[in-house]
Amino acid sequence: MQLPLFPLQLYLLPGGISKLRIFEPRYTRLVKLAMASGEGFGLCMKDSETLCHFGTRAIITDFERLPDGLLGVTVKGVEKFVINEHWQEDDGLRFGDITLMKNWSPTLMKFADRDIANSLRALFEEYPEHATNYPIPDYEDMTWVCQRWLEILPLETNQKQWFMSRRDHRAALSFLHNIIDEQLKKE
The missing domain is CATH 2.30.130.40 (LON domain-like)
Incomplete structure (x- = not known):
């Protein structure tokens, strides 16, 4: 194409x-x-x-x-x-x-992933300019949640390209757990 x-x-x-x-x-x-x-x-x-x-x-x-x-x-x-x-x-x-390339398949949120989805929801509430594009956010789909986080986070170009090359959302989810779980421990 x-x-x-x-x-x-x-x-x-x-x-x-x-x-x-x-x-x-x-x-x-x-x-x-x-x-x-x-x-x-x-x-x-x-x-x-x-x-x-x-x-x-x-x-x-x-x-x-x-x-x-x-x-x-x-x-x-x-x-x-x-x-x-x-x-x-x-x-x-x-x-x-x-x-x-094949898109990441939608994946239902597991209990262990709720903090990642809730943190994105809180970020969208605090910064409505991010949320305005998503009148119906899908916080139950961890693929959707991971993709929105990756778009927002200030990552290096090579990191973003690496995540893009993955076949599913699992690497992004693991990365987000490391960041968000660590942040929640500090609070």
């Missing part, structure tokens, strides 16, 4: 929602291509000037004209992918030949 690519420091996983401001002509073109094809575009991170190996196919769910006259788009992560090769066209827009 070939997709136009949008390199950003934004880490968006399947089910994740974010708002973007579009101001460069090449990304206006990306929006047009994504809307016309219905397949969306590839959201991928950069490590300095190099595109990272893994990304997320995103679709545009809404758009608006912002007060400053720029185009605002709301995007939702659909599925992860790996970039096989990429190239840049004359206007600077990048494209990639990608292979889609």
